[in-house]
Amino acid sequence: MRKGMLEYCIMLLLRRQPCYANDIIQRLHEAQMIVMEGTLYPLLSRLKRDGLLGYEWRESTQGPPRKYYVLTDDGQQALDQLDASWEEILRTVNILKIKE
Amino acid sequence: MRKGMLEYCIMLLLRRQPCYANDIIQRLHEAQMIVMEGTLYPLLSRLKRDGLLGYEWRESTQGPPRKYYVLTDDGQQALDQLDASWEEILRTVNILKIKE
């Protein structure tokens, strides 16, 4: 069921701070959402390609450099849209749960 | 984003009362969720095949008979599970929205 929620969750994360892939996996995991590498990388690439995310390389103290993703202005707007969609889904489910 | 929510929404509907396809489309529409015929019929067939739904034919006063779907006991249990998943998603999104 969490299908389609991933994009929203990742962008919510990036609204707070730039993250690289393993960051995202770990933070989502802490929030009870499991995401696989093979899911995440293509998704990040797509959001980058669509102009919703940018990234910058940062050195790591232990290992190869990391790609830190950040929300672009377009990404911020898209996220606002997703917030609205989320509210609508909340409304829909509440109607269906409460009705009668 | 509403991808994957459909199954849950339909089963919430059927928890209240038996419905046939156009019923479901209309009631979901009233709850702000658009669903296409070509999506609904295969989904209902799958849930039937998996034993989560049953159906009975009922005559209509205007037109051909209708297939009214109902939740089975297994369907009821599956729905309880989906309720739990939904609560978890709510928790996840709230964590990600509120954090910091």
Place this chain on the structure above:
DNA sequence: TGTTAGTACCTTGCGATACAAGGTATTGTA
């Protein structure tokens, strides 16, 4: 210096879901 372990990034192939479009069948009415 060469090897190994750890970290990080990415791709490919598969299954599942949803949509668009098109098709079949039954009923009532002109």
Place this chain on the structure above:
DNA sequence: TACAATACCTTGTATCGCAAGGTACTAACA
């Protein structure tokens, strides 16, 4: 009997997420 309305269903396509596999850089150690 022909047509419109209703209802059910199928096929082809795109997208998403997962499993598995692959490449590359860094550090530690023999």
